[in-house]
Each structure stands twice: as structure tokens, then as C-alpha cells.
Amino acid sequence: MPAPVIVASDLTKKYKDFAAVDGISFEVAPGESFGLLGPNGAGKSTTMRMVGAVSTRTSGDLRILDLDPNDYGPEIRSQLGVVPQADNLDVELKARDNLVVYGRYFGLPRKVVQQRADELMAFAQLEDKVKAKVDDLSGGMKRRLTIARALINDPRILLLDEPTTGLDPQARHILWDRLFRLKEQGTTLVLTTHYMDEAEQLCDRLVVVDKGSIMAEGSPAALIRQYSSREVLEVRFGSDRNEQVAEQLAGIGERVEVLPDRILVYSEDGEAELNHITELGLHPLTSLVRRSSLEDVFLRLTGRSLIE
Amino acid sequence: MSGTESPRGGSVAAGSASGRGAQGPQSEMARAAIAAGTLPRRWGALYVAEHRTRSMAAYKGTIIATGIGNPVVYLFALGVGLATLVDANVGGAGATVSYLTFVAPALLASAAVTIATEEFSYPILGAFKWNPTFFAINASPISPRQIVDGQMLSVLVRMVPSCIVYFLFMLVFGAVPSPIGWLSILAAVATGMAVGAVLMSYVSTLQTDSGQIALLMRFGLTPMFLFSGTFFPLAQLPAYLQWIGWISPLWHGTELGRVFSYGAPEPIWLTVAHVLYLAAWFVFGWLASRRVTARRLNK
Ligand SMILES: Nc1ncnc2c1ncn2[C@@H]1O[C@H](COP(=O)(O)OP(=O)(O)OP(=O)(O)O)[C@@H](O)[C@H]1O
Numbered sequence: 103m104p105a106p107v108i109v110a111s112d113l114t115k116k117y118k119d120f121a122a123v124d125g126i127s128f129e130v131a132p133g134e135s136f137g138l139l140g141p142n143g144a145g146k147s148t149t150m151r152m153v154g155a156v157s158t159r160t161s162g163d164l165r166i167l168d169l170d171p172n173d174y175g176p177e178i179r180s181q182l183g184v185v186p187q188a189d190n191l192d193v194e195l196k197a198r199d200n201l202v203v204y205g206r207y208f209g210l211p212r213k214v215v216q217q218r219a220d221e222l223m224a225f226a227q228l229e230d231k232v233k234a235k236v237d238d239l240s241g242g243m244k245r246r247l248t249i250a251r252a253l254i255n256d257p258r259i260l261l262l263d264e265p266t267t268g269l270d271p272q273a274r275h276i277l278w279d280r281l282f283r284l285k286e287q288g289t290t291l292v293l294t295t296h297y298m299d300e301a302e303q304l305c306d307r308l309v310v311v312d313k314g315s316i317m318a319e320g321s322p323a324a325l326i327r328q329y330s331s332r333e334v335l336e337v338r339f340g341s342d343r344n345e346q347v348a349e350q351l352a353g354i355g356e357r358v359e360v361l362p363d364r365i366l367v368y369s370e371d372g373e374a375e376l377n378h379i380t381e382l383g384l385h386p387l388t389s390l391v392r393r394s395s396l397e398d399v400f401l402r403l404t405g406r407s408l409i410e
Numbered sequence: 411m412s413g414t415e416s417p418r419g420g421s422v423a424a425g426s427a428s429g430r431g432a433q434g435p436q437s438e439m440a441r442a443a444i445a446a447g448t449l450p451r452r453w454g455a456l457y458v459a460e461h462r463t464r465s466m467a468a469y470k471g472t473i474i475a476t477g478i479g480n481p482v483v484y485l486f487a488l489g490v491g492l493a494t495l496v497d498a499n500v501g502g503a504g505a506t507v508s509y510l511t512f513v514a515p516a517l518l519a520s521a522a523v524t525i526a527t528e529e530f531s532y533p534i535l536g537a538f539k540w541n542p543t544f545f546a547i548n549a550s551p552i553s554p555r556q557i558v559d560g561q562m563l564s565v566l567v568r569m570v571p572s573c574i575v576y577f578l579f580m581l582v583f584g585a586v587p588s589p590i591g592w593l594s595i596l597a598a599v600a601t602g603m604a605v606g607a608v609l610m611s612y613v614s615t616l617q618t619d620s621g622q623i624a625l626l627m628r629f630g631l632t633p634m635f636l637f638s639g640t641f642f643p644l645a646q647l648p649a650y651l652q653w654i655g656w657i658s659p660l661w662h663g664t665e666l667g668r669v670f671s672y673g674a675p676e677p678i679w680l681t682v683a684h685v686l687y688l689a690a691w692f693v694f695g696w697l698a699s700r701r702v703t704a705r706r707l708n709k
């Protein structure tokens with residue numbers, strides 16, 4: 103296996119006494135697409151800032167591209183593309199000028215920057231917004247421009263903190279497509295998300311993070327295999343009855359999970375479990391059989407829903 | 411100006427994944443990173459200045475208009491208008507110069523301070539808050555120190571030409587008798603940067619603007635203009651108010667400008683003191699800004 107581009111061991115970040123990141127360890131291989139999946143406040147962004155060599159770790163060890171960010175911050179950052187959770191484009195500059203100005207920070211010659219800026223405006227499908235003010239772009243366009251800016255130095259590692267939050271489905275799919283292409287070209291992707299579908303689509307491997315700790319690690323498929331059943335039966339009896347009905351469901355499926363609005367029955371065969379339930383004389387208002395997802399993994403690991 | 415950000419001497423990648431010894435090159439990816447970091451480490455502050463001046467271009471109309479309008483209006487109103495009412499005998503002990511000659515270097519220094527208060531106040535807070543470009547820059551190879559240095563350079567790009575233009579108008583108005591009068595440009599720029607650097611270090615600590623900046627302008631900077639010997643010699647103030655002038659960088663910068671522009675008589679130690687005092691303000695503000703910025707960007 104080639105040497106990893108990121109190695110974190112027992113990485114910790116404390117704000118006063120509060121450990122936002124509490125001793126996490128992971129490695130990312132070159133060309134891999136690695137995800138951090140977790141709810142609000144899990145410590146995803148804090149981890150990304152440490153990996154981005156802008157936030158000093160409290161303890162533990164971190165090596166990016168074989169260098170310690172405490173000693174080689176600028177050198178490491180020269181190899182990164184960073185898409186922060188909140189866009190921080192320069193709204194005083196025009197769209198394309200944002201790329202040009204940013205490229206100069208990497209010591210790139212003006213000519214190179216100009217040429218790449220044109221290519222990236224096309225890559226982000228913003229050719230007709232070259233002269234637009236940043237403020238006049240839609241949220242999705244700003245996000246795409248931020249990603250384009252992160253690519254101006256042709257980074258080895260692209261850090262994406264919730265790249266598609268706030269985008270409509272169409273804009274998300276355009277972004278996913280762009281990220282796929284980068285991955286095909288060999289760029290290492292590290293991304294955070296709290297969308298399971300995004301994690302399943304984009305990540306070769308991911309860690310589930312909660313309260314600053316890693317709960318599980320693996321490929322999306324492996325995690326689902328390990329922590330969930332093949333299928334899930336969702337039944338609703340109305341919010342006031344779910345609890346009470348759940349007691350009668352004991353023994354059905356491999357596991358039963360009660361949420362405020364529905365009951366989840368984990369099983370290899372959801373239809374069969376639904377039959378069992380009707381045989382008990384229970385008639386759910388609605389029922390649905392689906393495949394297990396990372397959402398179920400998360401629920402299993404933390405006892406909480408990923409999106410509250 | 412860029413400087414080295416961190417101690418690097420002893421940090422040879424021991425136990426790197428490639429397993430090479432302490433002497434040999436590190437892994438290919440580490441070497442590529444180190445090579446790519448060279449230019450930003452050296453020229454980072456200039457890149458930042460390039461960016462900031464590009465943003466200033468958005469209001470270059472205002473910059474040019476004030477750069478020309480200010481000297482014309484003030485030199486005319488005070489030097490030509492007010493001068494007819496004021497006793498001409500104001501040049502300081504033993505020197506008799508026109509009121510215009512007396513007031514011009516003070517106005518020059520004040521103009522520099524005004525530019526500094528514009529560029530080192532809201533734009534700085536904005537770069538942390540409303541248009542957080544400092545955070546964006548910080549994610550690139552540029553270090554927080556270079557961000558501060560680049561900001562300083564970009565303000566000079568506006569301040570120096572503005573002061574030169576001001577000085578040219580002073581010449582046109584016949585307000586500069588001394589052959590070394592042009593040195594008052596340097597005095598003015600030094601004053602502006604001294605005030606600006608300290609202002610930046612303060613503004614960088616603000617989390618939000620709940621009126622602190624406006625308050626500072628009203629109760630800090632405006633009194634400074636009034637009590638810094640700008641319009642009349644400090645000696646004409648009651649003794650118990652003169653200390654305001656002594657601690658005011660604008661007074662020191664103004665007096666220094668007067669020494670240059672018309673040879674205002676003062677002991678040499680005092681002239682040296684003006685220079686040192688301004689330098690102290692600048693160095694303090696500059697280093698404090700670097701510290702505060704580094705801390706704020708390292709979340
Ligand atoms: N600068 C800071 N000072 C103090 N606490 C902080 C700071 N930054 C983050 N935290 C705390 O650390 C924890 C983790 O925050 P972080 O932003 O890393 O979470 P996240 O996983 O990115 O969440 P989200 O999905 O909401 O973006 C939170 O409890 C947050 O309040």
C-alpha cells in the first residue's frame with residue numbers, strides 16, 4: 103500500500119476543558135475518498151481545520167503529506183484545496199477575480215493563474231458569471247465557485263466541509279459529478295457530511311464521528327453489513343401509539359428501534375416481518391420496506407438519529 | 411517582511427512513512443510540499459497587498475477624489491481663509507512664518523492619520539467578520555503575519571501617493587520654505603502608520619462592532635486632532651491639557667513635519683524623540699496585530 107497522505111493518531115482538540123475532538127485516529131491513502139460522517143457538533147469541522155493546518159492540535163499526532171503541521175503549515179497548505187463549511191469568497195471582487203487573487207497566494211505566475219481561472223470557471227459551469235459580483239450569485243453558484251477556488255493550485259488533497267449543504271438536489275448532483283471527476287484524476291478527497299446518501303455516493307471509506315470520537319470505520323457497504331441488517335421495515339402507528347405497539351413487537355426481526363414518529367424493524371426480509379405484524383392483528387397506518395443505510399448504522403451506534 | 415513562521419531546524423521527519431534516515435530527503439510528497447512553499451514563504455505579504463489593493467480599486471474614485479479634494483479644500487480654507495484672521499506670529503519661539511506654513515505640515519499628517527483610520531478600522535473587522543477574507547487567505551500557504559504585513563503594505567500603497575499629492579499642493583500654495591520640506595511626507599506617513607498599526611491591533615480583537623469603533627473615533631481620534639498642536643501651538647493650551655499632545659502620535663508627527671517643512675526651532679533631542687515615539691507606536695501596533703491575528707485565525 104502506498105504511504106498515507108494523512109495520518110492522525112489520538113488527535114485531540116480542546117477548547118478550554120471541552121474536547122471538541124477527543125483522541126481520534128485515522129489514515130487516508132492517496133487518491134482515496136475519505137468521509138467524516140456525524141451530527142452537529144461532532145467535531146468534523148474542527149478535525150478539518152487541524153488537517154488543513156490552520157488549527158493547532160492540543161495533543162496527539164498529525165502528519166499531512168509526511169509533514170507535521172506545527173512545523174510546516176505553509177508547505178502543507180500549498181498542497182491543499184479547502185472548501186470551508188461557510189463560504190468565504192471575497193464579495194468585494196468579481197467571481198473570476200476571486201480565483202485569480204487566490205491563485206497568487208500559492209506563488210503561481212499570473213499567466214498560469216489566468217489560464218486556470220478560465221478552466222475552473224468552465225469546470226464550475228460559471229462561464230457566464232465571470233464578471234458577476236459574488237453577491238449576485240446564487241447559493242449553489244457560490245458553493246461551486248468556492249470549490250473552483252480550492253482547485254486553483256491543483257491540490258493533492260481536497261478538504262470539503264459539508265460541500266453540498268444548502269443546495270437543491272440538482273445542484274448537489276452537479277457537485278457530486280465534479281467531485282467524481284476529481285477523484286478519477288487522482289485527487290484525494292476528505293469530506294464531511296451529515297447526508298448519508300452523499301457519504302454513500304462519494305466515500306470509499308468513512309468514519310462515523312460522534313462527540314469528538316470515532317464510533318466506527320469502514321466502507322459504506324461494510325458498515326451497513328456490520329451494524330445493520332439487509333432490510334428495514336418502517337411502520338407507523340401514529341405518534342401516540344408507537345411506544346405501546348413496540349412492546350408487542352418484541353421478538354420480531356433482529357432488532358426493533360422506536361423513533362418518535364415510526365418504528366424500525368431490522369431484518370433480512372422486511373416483507374416477512376410485515377406479515378408477522380399483521381398476523382399479530384396489528385395494522386400500521388403506513389409501512390415501507392427499504393434497504394439499510396448509513397442512517398441505520400448511525401442510529402445503532404449512537405442511539406440517535408443523524409438528522410434530528 | 412515574511413519571516414519564518416516556526417522553528418524548523420530540528421524538525422527532520424523522523425520515522426516518516428518512507429523510513430528514510432534523518433539526512434536523506436523526505437518522501438516525495440513532503441519534498442514537493444516544501445518546494446511549493448518557498449515562494450509563498452518569501453513573498454506572501456506582497457500577495458496579500460496585491461489582493462487588498464485590488465479590493466481598494468473598487469473605491470478608487472473616492473480615494474482619488476479625497477486625495478486631491480482634501481489638500482485643496484483644507485489648504486485653501488485654513489491657509490488662505492482662516493489665516494487672514496489669525497496672528498501670523500505662530501511659528502514657535504523665534505520663528506515667524508505664515509499661518510499657512512504653520513498649519514500645512516499638520517494638515518498633511520492629519521490626512522495620513524485619516525487614511526489610516528479608514529483603512530485600519532472597519533476593513534479589518536470586516537475581513538474577520540462580514541467578508542472573512544483573512545480566514546480564506548489563512549487556508550492558503552500565507553501565514554497570519556504575512557496577512558498583517560500585506561495589509562500594512564496595501565495601506566502604504568494608498569497613503570504614500572496621497573501624501574505626495576498633498577505635499578505638491580503645499581508647494582503650489584507656497585507653504586514649504588525649507589529645501590528638505592519633502593521629508594514632511596515621511597513624517598506624515600510615519601504618523602499614519604503609527605496610529606494605524608495600533609488601531610489595527612485593537613480592531614482585530616473586536617468580536618463584533620457594537621459601536622466601539624465609532625466611539626473610538628469620537629472620543630479618541632477627534633480629540634487627538636484638536637489637542638495635537640494642529641491649528642495652534644500646543645503651548646497655547648492650558649498646562650494641564652498639554653499632556654494630551656505629548657502622548658499623541660499626531661503631535662509628534664506634526665512637530666516633526668514642521669521641523670522639516672520650515673525648520674521649526676526645537677532641541678535636537680526632541681526631534682529624535684518624535685521619531686522614536688512614532689517608531690514605538692508602530693512597532694508595538696505591528697507586533698500586537700501579528701499576535702492577535704495569529705491567535706484569532708488559529709481556531
Ligand atoms: N472556536 C471554538 N471555541 C469553542 N468551542 C468550539 C469552537 N469551535 C468549535 N467548538 C465546539 O466544538 C464542537 C465541535 O464543533 P465542530 O464545528 O467541529 O462540529 P461539526 O461536527 O463540524 O458540526 P456541524 O455539523 O454543526 O458543522 C462543538 O461543540 C462546538 O461548539
Ligand SMILES: [Mg+2]
Nearest residue numbers: 146147148187
Ligand atoms: Mg462543521
